[in-house]
Amino acid sequence: xxxxxxxxxxxxxxxxxxxxxxxxxxxxxxxxxxxxxxxxxxxxxxxxxxxxxxxxxxxxxxxxxxxxxxxxxxxxxxxxxxxxxxxxxxxxxxxxxxxxxxxxxxxxxxxxxx
Amino acid sequence: xxxxxxxxxxxxxxxxxxxxxxxxxxxxxxxxxxxxxxxxxxxxxxxxxxxxxxxxxxxxxxxxxxxxxxxxxxxxxxxxxxxxxxxxxxxxxxxxxxxxxxxxxxxxxx
Numbered sequence: 001x002x003x004x005x006x007x008x009x010x011x012x013x014x015x016x017x018x019x020x021x022x023x024x025x026x027x028x029x030x031x032x033x034x035x036x037x038x039x040x041x042x043x044x045x046x047x048x049x050x051x052x053x054x055x056x057x058x059x060x061x062x063x064x065x066x067x068x069x070x071x072x073x074x075x076x077x078x079x080x081x082x083x084x085x086x087x088x089x090x091x092x093x094x095x096x097x098x099x100x101x102x103x104x105x106x107x108x109x110x111x112x113x114x
Numbered sequence: 115x116x117x118x119x120x121x122x123x124x125x126x127x128x129x130x131x132x133x134x135x136x137x138x139x140x141x142x143x144x145x146x147x148x149x150x151x152x153x154x155x156x157x158x159x160x161x162x163x164x165x166x167x168x169x170x171x172x173x174x175x176x177x178x179x180x181x182x183x184x185x186x187x188x189x190x191x192x193x194x195x196x197x198x199x200x201x202x203x204x205x206x207x208x209x210x211x212x213x214x215x216x217x218x219x220x221x222x223x224x
Contacts, residue, residue, distance in 0.1 A: 004157075033211075035214075040216070041217070043212075045212055048210075055210075056211050058211060090157070101148075101163070103160075105150075105157040107156065107157040108157060
């Protein structure tokens with residue numbers, strides 16, 4: 001069983017730009033969640049997708065958006081980047097929404113906004 | 115709103131010492147409670163969980179008991195090893211999202 005992978009590992013952008021981060025879930029996992037982890041903080045829930053539909057959202061503005069694809073991959077898109085968006089972005093997959101409490105995390109993408 | 119408060123670090127212990135990392139929570143309803151661990155250079159991993167009051171989660175010598183009366187889920191280990199050095203996160207799951215604490219860094223010295 002393959003693990004959760006994320007790309008790229010590191011990314012540097014400037015304020016105002018747009019970024020797309022990618023995640024490949026464990027095979028067979030229909031649910032993916034995205035988190036933002038600022039330095040020295042715990043992960044904060046951005047949103048969750050189940051079978052390609054948004055299934056829950058944390059306290060993040062609409063410029064944070066996502067997509068989930070049938071091949072167990074997903075994307076996090078952030079528009080109009082701000083300096084405070086600099087963080088580690090984590091995705092986590094789970095088998096389905098009923099077992100969403102058992103999630104497997106990827107290693108993360110470190111985003112730096114200058 | 116729902117939240118988790120955990121003991122601030124960093125914590126430094128000698129090998130074989132007893133470990134306690136405190137975690138308290140605020141939640142409506144009946145959340146599930148978790149401890150995650152992040153080893154240096156690795157992603158978050160589930161360490162243990164408890165889904166209802168008085169449940170005890172355990173794994174790799176670590177234990178935590180879901181205490182509804184004190185809204186706590188403290189992590190304990192009787193004898194830590196150097197390999198336990200990591201950042202530990204307490205978390206709760208309300209049925210539609212996770213809430214994480216800020217993490218406690220543990221360093222175990224030989």
